[in-house]
Amino acid sequence: MTRRRQIYEGKAKILYEGPEPGTIVQYFKDDATAGNGAKKGTITGKGVLNNRISEYLMTQIEDIGIPTHFIRRLNMREQLVKAVEIIPLEIVVRNVAAGSIVKRLGLEEGLRLPRPLVEYYLKNDDLNDPLVLEDYITAFNWATVQEMDEIVTYTLRINDFLSGLLLGVGIKLIDFKLEFGRFWKDDESHIVLADEISPDNCRFWDIESGEKLDKDRFRRDLGKVEEAYQEVARRLKIIPESNIESLKGKEGLESI
Structure with missing residues (x-):
């Protein structure tokens, strides 16, 4: 897809002008922040995983009759959404x-x-x-x-x-x-x-262990941040078990 005009860049996403009137391309970054930007870092592959997880959950929410801005996923890091x-x-x-x-x-x-x-x-x-x-x-x-x-x-x-x-x-x-x-x-x-x-x-x-599977691992320096995001995707069956086990940093995630 041809890169279009950038509209906005936030802490975790970049918004671009969409291919059709009334649409926006939402790009998911690996950047991570906490404390309203006081702490900054990178979670390798986070953008890819969040794109897939959000796509899945937004679609499920649409299916129960709640309208969302989501239209479709475009690639590993981008999805097309309605301009709102x-x-x-x-x-x-x-x-x-x-x-x-x-x-x-x-x-x-x-x-x-x-x-x-x-x-x-x-x-x-x-x-x-x-x-x-x-x-x-x-x-x-x-x-x-x-x-x-x-x-x-x-x-x-x-x-x-x-x-x-x-x-x-x-x-x-x-x-x-x-x-x-x-x-x-x-x-x-x-x-x-x-x-x-x-x-x-x-x-x-x-549920069993109380282990945190979210950005609190980054906020609190708990380690295994990438693994926590991967685990959520694995449990939701968004990414096959074989792909999770074979991930080798960013390159592995991008190939999913």
Whole structure:
């Protein structure tokens, strides 16, 4: 595919102008960051794995009737998505206490929460993505009441679905981040799931051992980061067992 005009570059992805009006090419990088960019590094082959994992999960979510921006995967590192107007919020769902909520509330990591908790963070790196109330969201016109109702409904459905899907492969869904956008069609906007779903923005723990299978391995310098991402792909049967065993760094991943 001919490389097109770059629209945006973020911490983990680059967006390019798509081949057709209303489309964008989303390129997955191996770059990794933590602490709002304070820590930087590279996870070899991460872009390839996240592309495949996100493709699989987005497709599964579409199949249960929740609209997404995903159209199709183009190659090992790129996928074609619908151009959407991103709502400037990160929607976080927490099933188990981990990450910032542990520090903020003095909870014990691993504590099962009484019910899934939904939090909202304003997408603003300069402000370190602050936690915001739903009243702020509607007061400052980041999203309407109707849009937020739809977003929360979709979010809780996605949580239920992914929790069950991952349970079937021995993974506990601890928490995850979603982003939504407005897809305009016939002068009407429709809320769709955007961005990605991968070990970059989810916490996955092995059900039996509690081993972390996500970017926390990079954040905390736990080692075996690439192996954790590969393990998620293996359990979801996105990458055949034989290919996982024969991976030799980036070259092996690119050949999948």
